[in-house]
Amino acid sequence: MADENREERAANLFDLRRIIGGVFTAWGVLLVILGLFDSDAEIEKAAGVNINLYAGLGMLVFGLLMLLWAFTRPLAQELGTDQAGGTAGSDDEGIAGKPDPRRE
């Protein structure tokens, strides 16, 4: 039971990197495409900076790095470090420990 919960929670962590990576990769691609087609007028407006292109590339790189991190430090490894360290248990205990003055 403890392992299952831990697994699920580690999966949560994992999901977040994928979500962020996915979102930024998608936006990055979109912006790069826009940037390649932006008119001169639009570039001039942004003080001469083709911001869609640059921001898009930046986001794309960031998104891919996030995804890379998510996939190269997979679930098993996260769980492994957790268990080896023997972290202070709190996953299933709820508010265990000393007598609870709240629940008389």
Add this chain to the structure above:
Amino acid sequence: MNEIRLDTNFVDYLIIATYFVVVLGVGFVAKRYIRSSLDYFLSGRSLPAWITGLAFISANLGATEVLGMAANGAQYGVATVNYYWIGAIPAMVFLGLVMMPFYYGSKVRSVPEYLLLRFNKQSHVFNSVTFAVATILIAGVNLYALALVLELLLGWPILAGIIVAAVVVAAYISLGGLSSAIYNEVLQFFVILAALIPITAIGLVDVGGWGGLQDRIKESSIGEAGLHALEGTNPGDVTNPIGATWIGIVFGLGFVLAFGYWTTNFAEVQRALSAKDLSSAQRTPLIGAIPKLFLPFVMILPGMIALVVIPGLGSDQPNMQYNNAIPLLMNEYLPNGMLGIALTGLMASFMAGVAANVSAFNTVVTTDLVEPYIKRGQSDEWYVRFGRVATIAGIAVSILTALIASSYDNLMNYLQALFSIFNAPLFATFIIGMFWKRMTPAAGFWGLIAGTITAAGLFIGYKAGWIGFGSDLDESMWGAGSAFVVDAIVTVLVTLRTKPKPIEELQGLVYGMANIDESAKVKHKWWESPKLVGYSVLAGAAILTIVFW
């Protein structure tokens, strides 16, 4: 040219729409992992430090931070960095290194709950109620600020903007609880950066880099003094645009307001309490402090850029208030695509602000008021369900408080006034309670009451015109300072006349009696040492302040 309706197209709306879909999706996914009330309110106390750290800082990057800091940058110049380097950073380090062992080690689920264990029920109830009220007022500020921006930029009617944002946040918080709030906050952090970095970059190119900006600032309304953080703040000879002495900045802003906010505001502390062990909980505010060191470059700089680039900013012309600095820059520079990202970033920041407060609200109402005093002994699922109801009710009420906020033209000042009333007295009570074992429960209660009444009284007196202050900000600094002092004095006086708790009951709650942390057995890598991170960040803040003196 006063018309600043943005020229948005379907690409921008596509970007915004995908963001909303992801945010709601996270809510649904998080819901599946909720098995207990601990999961719902404290994310199962299982999150790693980088997530809680980013959520911690993101919860603070609400509407008022993003818009307000730029506004302050335009109005006061470089001195605004003091909010960060003298105010926030030391406070966050203090929270991480000194107070977190008590918060986390005592296993309390909320800040008010600490008061219950350390003092008594009365202080617990008082703080829970005032905190609940405060969070709803603050959530309302964020909702209103969002609606203002949507109306300005997209032409949406104010009420429509408020309701759309409220519904989306209500949905993902009530579904997924704190996990949902935190995951989205981490996402929001990056989205906000994705919006602000390009704006800052373009702006700097436009004005000719930092050197060009400096030249143009010297010619602007804030002049040379606007380029300095602390120069020109000597008592009796204040030439810095911020209009305060360094004493006021360091003690009023830095100590009472900043410490009061970061160390006792449950919306922040909750994120640290959800960490998986004490070291992670300690590192949460410390990790959050690292981006905080550098945020001035993307939050204050745009304000200064706006001052020199947007003619008439800060004047009485329609739509030219300082709060509009960022929206005006967006209108000035951004093409479609990037514009959608920037709009999404703004919305993300508002939603982060609302969500942080609503998730703190539902926790305090459920676990601090309803569970112990109103409906005890119900099943765990009952409390989770109630938490969901509380979320929706809280958001509904904050829509109303949004309308209160609408009567203020500088939201940042309204917020500081709220903090002076709700956070400053609490901070005094906490600090004394944590370090002075002799402090009695009765003192905990009466100190809080005295402090809160003091700050509220000053506020009302100022608003009613009975008491004069230099400005709104001046009133809140004095309010916070007075509340702190009055609370402290009353605390000491009452303590000397009443009985303290037996010392054993203070285990884990006071200095010198912290719970031996089980996670001391965990092997942490050297760079994960809280002290190392904390002192490095402090050093960074000191260096930056000197550089920009």
